[in-house]
Amino acid sequence: MKKGLKRKFRKKNFQKTRSYQGEYSFRSDRTKTFWKGVCLGDAFSVNHDVQQRLRAQRMFYTTCHQAQKFAAGIALDGLPHDYRPAIQPQLGPCYTNSPANLAVRAAIGLTAFLEFKHWAGDRLLTVHLKDYLENPAEHDDLWVDAASYKQLAQIVTEKVQTRLLLTDLSRYKDLSAIEIYRLFGASQQDLRFASVPEILEAVILYGDVLPDWKALRLHPVTEILIAKVEAVSAAYLLRLPTAKAHRLVELGRNWVFGICRALAPHLPVPDEQENDAKPSETARLHAEGTGWLPRYRKETKPLDLKGRIPPIDEPRAPTLFAPKSAIQQILAEVASPLRTAASGAAKDDGREPSEEVKKALDIIKQFNETLNLSNGQRQGWEDMRSEIVERSLKNSSFAKGPIEGNPTEGHCVNVPLGIGHDVSGEIFDRPVELSSNDFLYRELIHEAEPITQSLKRILYTNVEQIAQTQRICPSGTLDPMRMAMGLFSEAIFKRYRIVEKPDRRGRPVLLIACDGSGSLNRDQMAMLKTMTCAWLDATAKSRIEVLAGLYHSGQIHKNKYGPLVQWMYHPHKTPAVSRQDAARALVSLPDSGTGSQSDAISLAYMLEEAKKIAKGRVVYLVLMTDCVWNKSLRTEMSGIEEVYTFFQATYQEMEDKLHTTLVALGVEKETGFEDLLDKVIQFSHPELSDYIAAADRITRFVAGCIREQRRHTAPRTVG
Structure with a gap:
């Protein structure tokens, strides 16, 4: 009885577990994350490992989608x-x-606002x-420059609408x-008021x-402008908290009219009405208490490089609109005569501009690019630094920021083509x-259910290498059964062989x-989604490691596009908790293809990711494409030659550890890969x-796979 109680209540020995293995291993012991949990703030924190960030990112995207649905429901x-x-x-x-x-909640607020x-x-x-x-100056009957007043009215309307x-x-x-994002935006303000739009904001x-x-x-001009905008806005800011939703548009219309009329006396006058009898710009900017109002003038004259530059520590008068860089103005002034000379030569006799003019323009262009990169930020490769992100958010508040969607990482891929390097x-x-x-x-x-039932019959076997001991059986009168009793080394009567056999538990x-890519139409993309969903669902309860990715080209960063792999399911990179849950990523994909693919580079990178997880095990590659191959490398090969050579070199490297199935969507002729790849299925x-x-086509494919696996079930000696 006592032994039974001791056995029941004895202390259990918990084994240490690993969160990830191989190259993706970051920790080996349990941490306080197991009992503390994660929060939204951990989603993009570099102080936590991948597993913790993925759990937090799933919470973030779920909360973000709920806020978007609620905001869209109100609007629609x-x-x-x-x-x-x-x-x-x-x-x-x-x-x-x-x-x-x-910051995470501010990101959710900005997303819901834009939705x-x-x-x-x-x-x-x-x-x-x-x-x-369309023409606010004519509507208000004001003596101002029409273009400047129209631009100002658009800015005021946008701020009031926000x-x-x-x-x-x-x-x-x-x-x-x-509201949290509004407070975040307020924290980004530097209170320098360098332009009139900053004052309005x-x-x-x-x-x-x-x-x-x-x-x-x-600056005195800044104080005058702030006082005017504040005086007009004070009454409307008091009415906002209690105003009904259907009265906000009328309130905003009067608010825009009041601010525009208040700032109109400071705008440039029409060109035909200007005269030189008015005070100089310096006198106007510093005039104070004389009953005269400072007025901006249109920048029609070239930049005066000999003018007075105010000290850095002194306040400056705000510009009418977004301030331009002085360096950019200097470069524009220097390049203007050269461009005029180049265009004039082309118009006169059809000649190309001289080499000296071309060289000078190239030097100015390179100097401009060098100035843009002088802050240490490489726009094409590195991630944006935090201060650059903050500056971008400040300049475009309540608009799309420089980073959106999902975090994007860059990789350098080596594509083996069998050409010596x-x-x-x-x-x-x-x-x-x-x-x-x-x-x-x-x-x-539901649409993928027939194909799912067919794919569940496939048995993806792994190859297991087993070391077997064999006895030497010599010929002659010496009894081999009694050799172990003699004074001989084990190497004399024992030998080892490595035998490969299918491992169904592998x-x-x-x-x-x-x-x-964009060459796929709606039907091809729908079949691609259905078959991918079927494969994910069919392997949901198996021990098979699955990776599913879509390769094409897309936006990497702001104003930068390139080859892109989007993972629908990856054990270490996607927030999906299961393969069935990963099918939700297929719903987010567009109805037809987009961009242009880089086949050889994309397949090489995705296969490298699979090999990292496989660690010597067998890799089954299912390639679904329309067989419109695109050239992606700087070689003399065409697109199909690059892919064909890549598979040849990869098969030689991995030997029997790679099995490829090509699913040709919308292809009726031969693909050219029938003799190289294991299986080719054409739709x-x-x-x-x-x-x-x-589903019937997949059933025949499954039957062929089963017959081939039975043919290779016999053990094979490899060493």
């Missing part, structure tokens, strides 16, 4: 069943020096003032993160949270966002590579929309 008066978010999650605040927990603004339609103030913004939307959306409990958007400007050391290339990858549309998710699972790696254009016929 109800959410349609086929709703898809129009705005990618804005990650700019997460890569600044702001506290992580607040509402996208679907708002007639609720926007710019729609109601469309006729007024404040009205903030007021309306902040009243909803589920959109409280929008500070007073209209952040006037109730920023410190009193009267305690700051400002490897050809290298650059590629980027990022995970696909998980869709929150349950209707489209269930519909995709864990091979299944890599699903999908071509997502004609009529079969792309018939999932039952596709």
